[in-house]
Amino acid sequence: MEHNVCAIELKGITKRFGEVVANDGIDLQLNRGEILSLLGENGSGKTTLMNMLSGIYFPDEGKIFVNGEPVSIRSPKDAFACGIGMIHQHYKLVDVFTAAENIVLGLEEGGKLDIKAAEAKVRDICKRYGFDIDPGQKIYDMSVSQKQTVEIVKVLYRGADILILDEPTAVLTPQETDKLFEVLRAMKADGKAIVIITHKLHEVMALSDKVSVLRKGKYIGTVKTSETSPQALTDMMVGHAVTLNIDRPRYERPVKRLEVKGLTVLDGEGVKKLDNVSFTALGGEILGVAGIAGSGQKELLEAISGLCLVNQGEILYTPDGQAPANLVGKTPMQIRKAGVAMAFVPEDRLGMGLVGSMGMTGNMMLRSWKKGPGVFLNRKDPNELALRVWKELEVVTPSTDFPVRRMSGGNVQKVLVGREIASAPSVLMTAYAVRGLDINTSYTIYNLLTEQKMKGVAVIYVGEDLDVLLELCDRILVLCGGKVSGVVDARSAAKEQIGLLMSALGGKEAEA
Amino acid sequence: MSHEKKIPLIRLAKRDGMEGWKVWCIRCGSILFALLLGALVMGLAGANPVTAYGTMISGALGKKSAVRQTVKIAVPLLGCALAIAPCFKMRFWNIGAEGQITAGAIAASYFALFWANRLPSPVLLLVMGLAGALAGGLWALIPAFFKAKWNTNETLFTLMMNYIIIGVVRWLQGGPWEGRKGSQIIPQFDEAACLPRVLGVHCGWIIVLVLVVFMHVYMNHTKHGYEIAVIGDSINTARYAGMNVGRVMMRTMFLSGAISGIVGFIVASGANNTLYDGVAGGVGFTSITVAWLSQLNAFAMVGISGLLAVLSKGAETLQTRMAVPTSISDIITGILLFCMLGCEFFINYKLIFRGAGRKEARHG
Numbered sequence: 001m002e003h004n005v006c007a008i009e010l011k012g013i014t015k016r017f018g019e020v021v022a023n024d025g026i027d028l029q030l031n032r033g034e035i036l037s038l039l040g041e042n043g044s045g046k047t048t049l050m051n052m053l054s055g056i057y058f059p060d061e062g063k064i065f066v067n068g069e070p071v072s073i074r075s076p077k078d079a080f081a082c083g084i085g086m087i088h089q090h091y092k093l094v095d096v097f098t099a100a101e102n103i104v105l106g107l108e109e110g111g112k113l114d115i116k117a118a119e120a121k122v123r124d125i126c127k128r129y130g131f132d133i134d135p136g137q138k139i140y141d142m143s144v145s146q147k148q149t150v151e152i153v154k155v156l157y158r159g160a161d162i163l164i165l166d167e168p169t170a171v172l173t174p175q176e177t178d179k180l181f182e183v184l185r186a187m188k189a190d191g192k193a194i195v196i197i198t199h200k201l202h203e204v205m206a207l208s209d210k211v212s213v214l215r216k217g218k219y220i221g222t223v224k225t226s227e228t229s230p231q232a233l234t235d236m237m238v239g240h241a242v243t244l245n246i247d248r249p250r251y252e253r254p255v256k257r258l259e260v261k262g263l264t265v266l267d268g269e270g271v272k273k274l275d276n277v278s279f280t281a282l283g284g285e286i287l288g289v290a291g292i293a294g295s296g297q298k299e300l301l302e303a304i305s306g307l308c309l310v311n312q313g314e315i316l317y318t319p320d321g322q323a324p325a326n327l328v329g330k331t332p333m334q335i336r337k338a339g340v341a342m343a344f345v346p347e348d349r350l351g352m353g354l355v356g357s358m359g360m361t362g363n364m365m366l367r368s369w370k371k372g373p374g375v376f377l378n379r380k381d382p383n384e385l386a387l388r389v390w391k392e393l394e395v396v397t398p399s400t401d402f403p404v405r406r407m408s409g410g411n412v413q414k415v416l417v418g419r420e421i422a423s424a425p426s427v428l429m430t431a432y433a434v435r436g437l438d439i440n441t442s443y444t445i446y447n448l449l450t451e452q453k454m455k456g457v458a459v460i461y462v463g464e465d466l467d468v469l470l471e472l473c474d475r476i477l478v479l480c481g482g483k484v485s486g487v488v489d490a491r492s493a494a495k496e497q498i499g500l501l502m503s504a505l506g507g508k509e510a511e512a
Numbered sequence: 513m514s515h516e517k518k519i520p521l522i523r524l525a526k527r528d529g530m531e532g533w534k535v536w537c538i539r540c541g542s543i544l545f546a547l548l549l550g551a552l553v554m555g556l557a558g559a560n561p562v563t564a565y566g567t568m569i570s571g572a573l574g575k576k577s578a579v580r581q582t583v584k585i586a587v588p589l590l591g592c593a594l595a596i597a598p599c600f601k602m603r604f605w606n607i608g609a610e611g612q613i614t615a616g617a618i619a620a621s622y623f624a625l626f627w628a629n630r631l632p633s634p635v636l637l638l639v640m641g642l643a644g645a646l647a648g649g650l651w652a653l654i655p656a657f658f659k660a661k662w663n664t665n666e667t668l669f670t671l672m673m674n675y676i677i678i679g680v681v682r683w684l685q686g687g688p689w690e691g692r693k694g695s696q697i698i699p700q701f702d703e704a705a706c707l708p709r710v711l712g713v714h715c716g717w718i719i720v721l722v723l724v725v726f727m728h729v730y731m732n733h734t735k736h737g738y739e740i741a742v743i744g745d746s747i748n749t750a751r752y753a754g755m756n757v758g759r760v761m762m763r764t765m766f767l768s769g770a771i772s773g774i775v776g777f778i779v780a781s782g783a784n785n786t787l788y789d790g791v792a793g794g795v796g797f798t799s800i801t802v803a804w805l806s807q808l809n810a811f812a813m814v815g816i817s818g819l820l821a822v823l824s825k826g827a828e829t830l831q832t833r834m835a836v837p838t839s840i841s842d843i844i845t846g847i848l849l850f851c852m853l854g855c856e857f858f859i860n861y862k863l864i865f866r867g868a869g870r871k872e873a874r875h876g
Contacts, residue, residue: 017525332753355745357745377738
């Protein structure tokens with residue numbers, strides 16, 4: 001395949017959703033044998049743009065050219081016909097099927113299904129680009145990164161030579177990310193055109209040949225990676241200069257707030273989700289919790305806040321000037337009243353801590369609905385709180401009654417975190433507080449957490465981005481397969497060290 | 513211009529919210545559209561649609577006696593729609609209102625049949641109402657308990673419970689409560705056990721109007737109503753906020769069943785003056801339509817239940833005067849439901865036809 005041939009060209013692409021202009025006259029160009037990073041804050045229209053290439057949306061205006069020919073992409077099928085394949089953030093795989101079965105699923109080939117031939121072809125693709133999967137393995141036996149590999153092989157199998165990856169590294173360990181990048185480079189050398197959507201600047205710098213930046217639906221520009229810097233890219237994304245350093249002051253007198261001893265939690269099927277977990281959280285400190293997705297982070301927070309059954313162990317909580325009390329066996333309401341707050345941002349952003357159909361006032365009420373005598377609701381206080389959070393955190397919403405489901409992701413998270421902070425907790429637990437947020441809003445949240453820490457609150461921060469964990473936290477607890485595989489000092493630890501801890505224990509288990 | 517042809521003929525775009533008055537215009541428009549389709553059906557059935565609709569309206573609202581009949585049909589529909597509204601808000605699919613009405617009617621009938629001589633009429637009626645509420649509530653509590661404890665499927669559970677309780681009535685009719693031997697009929701209630709009339713209709717209509725206000729306040733201004741709304745949106749969020757989801761489910765179902773039970777008392781004591789196996793007569797199911805069409809808004813239910821009552825009473829007249837089968841009202845109700853649910857689609861989405869996008873862009 002020839003290099004330096006224009007694979008995709010977008011001209012004046014516009015897409016509106018009601019009043020919102022998601023993409024406003026976007027121009028983009030990508031050659032074969034090139035990797036393009038599509039960079040932009042949340043809600044800047046990256047995914048919308050790529051969804052138009054993969055046939056999920058149809059543009060309102062503008063033209064798409066593939067290999068110089070004008071095309072009209074009306075469905076994912078049309079996209080495949082043009083050789084465009086997209087790997088979505090959420091994998092679309094059938095758990096009980098094998099890799100090869102998933103790969104051929106939905107392909108309309110004449111004749112009988114020849115799974116042997118398909119497997120051979122899959123192996124061939126794997127060998128060519130250095131993938132490491134077994135075509136006969138069932139999806140439910142696979143790790144997250146293996147599932148991602150299946151998705152990539154799936155589009156290659158269908159003959160895609162233009163690949164779009166939507167935030168592929170969000171769920172990977174640093175080691176897995178490196179492996180993915182190697183594969184992508186191999187594909188590039190083979191003449192494929194690759195678009196990668198990402199938030200992480202260091203990945204942009206490491207991988208791509210050029211970077212296109214979107215801001216609020218508008219096309220800002222394209223630069224060569226070799227001629228730019230993370231700072232310059234950030235300025236392009238945000239529109240004004242921002243400092244990239246998280247301020248990390250030290251708190252004078254940290255005191256013991258929470259001590260977890262030998263915590264064990266089983267799920268409904270009797271599988272150990274947390275196994276003998278012990279640690280302490282200090283007031284005036286941010287304790288980071290790292291680990292690949294599903295290592296027990298959710299269960300840990302749920303156990304502390306009383307939402308899931310503890311099978312063994314103690315959670316000793318020491319409020320200011322009081323004797324330690326065991327939280328195990330208390331109701332969520334009692335624990336919250338004692339001053340332990342949790343802000344968990346699930347994948348869909350709502351569904352845990354927020355009521356999508358209600359406005360800010362209704363959601364503030366989740367903390368206070370029971371207060372006050374009688375059977376009637378007190379709307380006045382929650383409404384005042386909503387107005388305060390609206391103003392202080394600069395939440396973008398037309399009114400405090402506007403359903404949070406229809407707000408953008410960042411604003412939803414501001415409402416959630418703002419409400420938890422407003423309750424003046426002495427232990428504040430957050431999970432994925434910046435999930436999917438843009439840099440600007442993320443920093444607002446980091447600053448809020450640091451502010452709480454300097455007030456003497458014990459902050460527990462469950463995060464995905466190791467770079468942020470290393471910059472924000474004081475200590476980092478690493479979970480692996482429900483066990484604590486290490487606690488490191490965030491000021492001196494190296495990223496690779498944490499990466500190893502995230503996967504090390506799992507490896508040992510497998511051997512045993 | 514080959515590119516032009518490849519643009520899909522119709523595309524959908526999500527609307528970003530609409531002004532309230534426009535939404536209601538669309539909804540009213542859909543009712544009109546449904547009535548037009550209904551006219552077509554009547555034409556096919558061999559009746560002149562204009563005279564047919566005229567006959568229906570005059571049959572339902574023309575005379576005082578007709579209005580009374582229509583109100584009598586609307587009362588249980590409205591009461592029962594109010595009963596299931598909190599369950600549906602909670603996304604607890606209670607389709608057992610039919611059985612809960614029957615349970616309430618049985619309990620009320622017990623006092624009507626065996627205590628009529630021992631209590632003064634107002635006390636007797638009060639006891640009957642309370643017994644009806646309690647029986648309906650307990651009957652509804654059973655599936656709620658199983659759902660809360662073992663997460664059983666409430667839809668099937670509540671549905672099956674209907675047949676059990678109707679079987680109980682049949683047994684009572686042919687056994688212990690049978691009037692004349694072999695008649696299979698429970699005797700008429702004593703005068704003291706019948707609801708008094710106000711403006712020519714049994715006073716059940718006043719009870720349900722009070723319930724309308726009660727349900728509106730309960731759903732929108734109380735802590736209970738808030739809990740129901742949160743659980744309906746997300747059970748995880750409710751748990752997180754410290755709500756005892758199982759308890760709220762049982763409490764709400766008890767309330768729902770209790771109101772259905774009161775409806776059962778009203779129907780047995782006010783409309784039929786006796787108990788028989790058809791006491792609920794499908795009201796428990798039709799009221800689901802009423803609740804859904806009203807978007808669980810208590811005040812809208814008054815209008816919708818009235819509309820369905822007019823259709824159903826009007827269809828009766830249509831049959832006697834023009835020999836059009838009464839099932840025509842069921843057909844029109846079905847078309848109405850279809851159109852009103854369908855119009856929600858146009859409220860949430862707009863259609864863009866090929867080529868229209870350009871004009872729009874030029875205007876914009």
